[in-house]
Amino acid sequence: MDNPTVSGSLRYRLGLTLIGGAAVLAVLLFFAVRSYAVQVAQQGQDNILVASVTSMLDAAAIRDNAVEVDIPYAAFSMLTTPADDRVFYAIFQDGTFLSGYRDLGYLGPDAGLENIFGFANVRGVLVRQVSASRTLIGANKRTEVQIVLAQTQDALSATLDQISRNAALLGVGFFALAAALSVWATAATMGQLDRLTTSVTRRGPQDLRPFKNSVPQEMAPLVQSLNSLMARLDQSLSQSEDFIAEAAHRVRTPLATVRSYAEATLQRVDKEENREAMRSMVKAIDESSRAAGQLLDHAMITFRADHLEREDINLVELVRDLVLRMTPIAEMKDLSLSVQGDGSVPYAGDAILLQNAVRNLVDNAMKYGPAESLIDITVRAEPHPHIMVIDRGPGFPSHEISTLTLRFKRGQNAENTIGSGLGLTIAKDVAFAHGGGIKLENTLKGGACVTLSLSS
Amino acid sequence: MRYLITVFLIVFGQVVVAQDWEDHQIFNAENATTSLRIVSSTDTDLFAPLIEAFVAKHPDVGVDYFVTGTAEIDRLFRDKPKAFDIAISSAMDLQLKLTNDGFALRLNGVLHPEWAQWRQSLFAFTSEPAAIVINKAAFSGYPIPRTRQELIQALRARPEAFRNRVGTYDVRKSGLGYLFATQDARASETFWRLMEVMGSLNVRLYCCSGEMIDDLITGRISVAYNVLESYAAVRAESQNALEIILPSDFPTTMMRTALVSRDTLVPQQAERFIQHLVHQQSGADKAASSPLPLLGGEAGVDRATIALEPALMTFLDALKRAKFLSEWTSALIQD
Numbered sequence: 001m002d003n004p005t006v007s008g009s010l011r012y013r014l015g016l017t018l019i020g021g022a023a024v025l026a027v028l029l030f031f032a033v034r035s036y037a038v039q040v041a042q043q044g045q046d047n048i049l050v051a052s053v054t055s056m057l058d059a060a061a062i063r064d065n066a067v068e069v070d071i072p073y074a075a076f077s078m079l080t081t082p083a084d085d086r087v088f089y090a091i092f093q094d095g096t097f098l099s100g101y102r103d104l105g106y107l108g109p110d111a112g113l114e115n116i117f118g119f120a121n122v123r124g125v126l127v128r129q130v131s132a133s134r135t136l137i138g139a140n141k142r143t144e145v146q147i148v149l150a151q152t153q154d155a156l157s158a159t160l161d162q163i164s165r166n167a168a169l170l171g172v173g174f175f176a177l178a179a180a181l182s183v184w185a186t187a188a189t190m191g192q193l194d195r196l197t198t199s200v201t202r203r204g205p206q207d208l209r210p211f212k213n214s215v216p217q218e219m220a221p222l223v224q225s226l227n228s229l230m231a232r233l234d235q236s237l238s239q240s241e242d243f244i245a246e247a248a249h250r251v252r253t254p255l256a257t258v259r260s261y262a263e264a265t266l267q268r269v270d271k272e273e274n275r276e277a278m279r280s281m282v283k284a285i286d287e288s289s290r291a292a293g294q295l296l297d298h299a300m301i302t303f304r305a306d307h308l309e310r311e312d313i314n315l316v317e318l319v320r321d322l323v324l325r326m327t328p329i330a331e332m333k334d335l336s337l338s339v340q341g342d343g344s345v346p347y348a349g350d351a352i353l354l355q356n357a358v359r360n361l362v363d364n365a366m367k368y369g370p371a372e373s374l375i376d377i378t379v380r381a382e383p384h385p386h387i388m389v390i391d392r393g394p395g396f397p398s399h400e401i402s403t404l405t406l407r408f409k410r411g412q413n414a415e416n417t418i419g420s421g422l423g424l425t426i427a428k429d430v431a432f433a434h435g436g437g438i439k440l441e442n443t444l445k446g447g448a449c450v451t452l453s454l455s456s
Numbered sequence: 457m458r459y460l461i462t463v464f465l466i467v468f469g470q471v472v473v474a475q476d477w478e479d480h481q482i483f484n485a486e487n488a489t490t491s492l493r494i495v496s497s498t499d500t501d502l503f504a505p506l507i508e509a510f511v512a513k514h515p516d517v518g519v520d521y522f523v524t525g526t527a528e529i530d531r532l533f534r535d536k537p538k539a540f541d542i543a544i545s546s547a548m549d550l551q552l553k554l555t556n557d558g559f560a561l562r563l564n565g566v567l568h569p570e571w572a573q574w575r576q577s578l579f580a581f582t583s584e585p586a587a588i589v590i591n592k593a594a595f596s597g598y599p600i601p602r603t604r605q606e607l608i609q610a611l612r613a614r615p616e617a618f619r620n621r622v623g624t625y626d627v628r629k630s631g632l633g634y635l636f637a638t639q640d641a642r643a644s645e646t647f648w649r650l651m652e653v654m655g656s657l658n659v660r661l662y663c664c665s666g667e668m669i670d671d672l673i674t675g676r677i678s679v680a681y682n683v684l685e686s687y688a689a690v691r692a693e694s695q696n697a698l699e700i701i702l703p704s705d706f707p708t709t710m711m712r713t714a715l716v717s718r719d720t721l722v723p724q725q726a727e728r729f730i731q732h733l734v735h736q737q738s739g740a741d742k743a744a745s746s747p748l749p750l751l752g753g754e755a756g757v758d759r760a761t762i763a764l765e766p767a768l769m770t771f772l773d774a775l776k777r778a779k780f781l782s783e784w785t786s787a788l789i790q791d
């Protein structure tokens with residue numbers, strides 16, 4: 001049987017798409033949560049910086065013509081963080097440094113914006129800084145007090161690390177969940193296909209009935225095509241079987257007529273060479289008619305096997321019956337047929353098919369076995385019902401043994417023997433129809449041994 | 457490199473020698489292979505037991521102990537961060553600012569409660585309240601004041617008895633005095649009224665707790681305000697002329713702190729010294745007795761303890777300091 005050309009796997013493709021999608025989503029989730037957290041945390045620090053700088057500006061006043069900034073204790077107190085962040089500030093009056101840290105520069109003034117935020121590098125560390133200003137109106141002058149307040153970000157980065165870890169956990173958790181869901185969804189989807197596959201595989205070789213089981217909507221067209229394919233197959237099969245049976249029948253009847261004429265003519269012809277020609281003719285006619293018979297049998301068997309009708313029979317009786325009918329032909333070759341084995345092997349099967357199969361086996365044994373010898377037919381019920389035919393001939397040609405049951409296949413040893421190559425095929429088909437099989441082997445002494453086994 | 461370091465040490469050695477120290481002692485000079493240079497505002501006799509216990513545990517380390525004022529420590533450290541390994545000071549604000557300005561080394565190996573350290577660089581190791589110390593003789597027959605308010609009343613009641621006989625820190629010179637004064641001012645208006653009363657009595661101003669106690673004992677002054685209780689307690693034991701009062705309204709409590717210089721050449725030994733210091737002062741080692749008060753309970757519980765937080769830098773601001781000093785001067789120095 002030809003294996004289908006496979007390219008890729010639906011399961012993998014589906015699974016990979018889903019899991020890949022989940023991974024992308026998880027990464028996006030991680031970055032979204034993190035960037036949001038950065039924003040919120042920075043916002044928090046900025047708010048405190050603004051509150052602090054505002055309280056400092058509020059404490060600015062002009063006294064005795066000089067600017068005084070009475071920094072409230074709370075202004076720096078509120079900048080306390082768990083990581084003990086460092087604080088820097090600088091106070092300017094109209095751009096002139098008054099007190100604090102000279103490292104800081106005032107940003108601004110910027111129209112419209114009250115507080116200007118920024119990052120700066122102070123003494124080798126990154127700080128977040130806010131610049132704010134306030135105009136003071138004294139007795140005879142206007143002056144602007146500007147304050148820059150900066151704070152390191154140790155606590156903030158500790159918080160962010162913590163949040164990043166949690167966000168990563170969230171991402172991984174989301175991914176794991178989504179991946180599990182993907183696997184489950186993939187399995188559930190592919191399960192439908194698997195189920196259909198199983199029900200196709202489980203069918204017998206001749207079972208061409210349409211599938212009736214319910215399938216998901218997407219698979220309905222597939223099942224429909226499958227059903228219509230099988231319907232056509234069924235039809236063309238039965239058509240060809242019918243045709244063969246008809247053809248064989250039509251050939252056989254005129255052949256019988258031709259044969260009787262040939263026999264009659266043979267009586268009347270005296271010349272030895274003419275007689276020889278006539279004998280060859282009769283032999284050829286026999287061969288043709290036999291082949292036609294075999295074809296007919298084969299067609300019949302194919303049909304009956306499709307619609308197997310089982311009835312209770314006794315295999316031993318069936319075989320004895322057959323042997324009784326074949327004994328006259330056997331005696332012509334001085335062959336004796338012996339039936340051995342169990343006394344009675346009850347079985348439910350098609351008697352006509354089984355008899356036909358065994359007849360072909362015994363026929364072969366008589367054809368390929370030597371004259372004046374014994375043919376053993378053994379019928380047993382254990383381990384499962386089987387019928388074994390052994391002759392005393394040369395046996396099967398060992399290199400061909402595996403192909404001899406194929407249709408029209410004949411062995412090398414069959415060159416001088418009449419035959420169509422269908423006998424073993426018929427026996428095998430009958431065995432298959434009964435859920436069994438056929439086994440060809442040679443006995444130790446060299447004779448052929450054919451075992452026809454049936455389902456128990 | 458080693459040559460350079462030697463030259464370096466010699467150069468700085470001379471700088472150190474040129475300095476005018478209150479005291480300078482060397483511990484374990486004989487066996488030491490390395491030496492820790494500690495600049496401190498704590499009197500040597502109070503601190504010596506801690507150093508001796510340390511060198512006993514680490515015989516290869518010697519200690520050079522220099523004593524000077526808190527403001528001087530701050531100045532020295534800012535000018536020459538390489539000149540000293542450890543700074544110990546009672547001026548929490550100056551120490552915190554040194555740390556904030558990046559002069560202190562982060563010591564991750566020191567385990568210390570959150571409230572008693574800052575940036576894992578500045579470590580508190582004592583809890584010392586500021587006290588009112590009086591010469592009992594001046595109050596015989598009168599009730600002994602228990603709060604600032606009562607002190608104000610007592611001073612006002614007998615101005616002639618106390619004229620020229622009250623003393624407190626000169627906050628312009630003493631870092632610790634400035635810290636106590638600013639914290640008092642922050643806590644209550646009573647402080648300013650007390651200053652005004654003391655000013656009207658022609659207050660004497662001192663650089664240090666020690667001298668105030670000396671004058672109390674000799675009877676030159678009868679009341680000293682904001683004296684370090686730890687210093688007074690040592691002296692009061694021998695002189696029962698003195699009485700130490702922890703104001704029950706709010707006893708301002710300071711924590712002595714230590715930090716290691718960012719530029720120290722012996723970071724491991726310095727860290728070990730700090731570990732030793734905070735361990736001894738936590739009171740975990742019952743056998744070791746230190747004349748210095750141990751580190752008390754959590755600052756949050758004892759509200760009067762000055763917290764180690766950036767707010768300590770507030771009164772160090774030039775504008776704020778100028779304003780505070782001018783107020784202080786006008787209250788105290790009345791001509």
Ligand SMILES: Nc1ncnc2c1ncn2[C@@H]1O[C@H](COP(=O)(O)OP(=O)(O)O)[C@@H](O)[C@H]1O
Nearest residue numbers: 364368395410411414419420421422423424448
């Ligand atoms: N009993 C047997 N002994 C030896 N060869 C056999 C025997 N039965 C069958 N064969 C071989 O198997 C071939 C196929 O058998 P079969 O299908 O019955 O076809 P046919 O007998 O018409 O040739 C025969 O051609 C022959 O070569």
Ligand SMILES: [Mg+2]
Nearest residue numbers: 364419423424
């Ligand atoms: Mg045959």
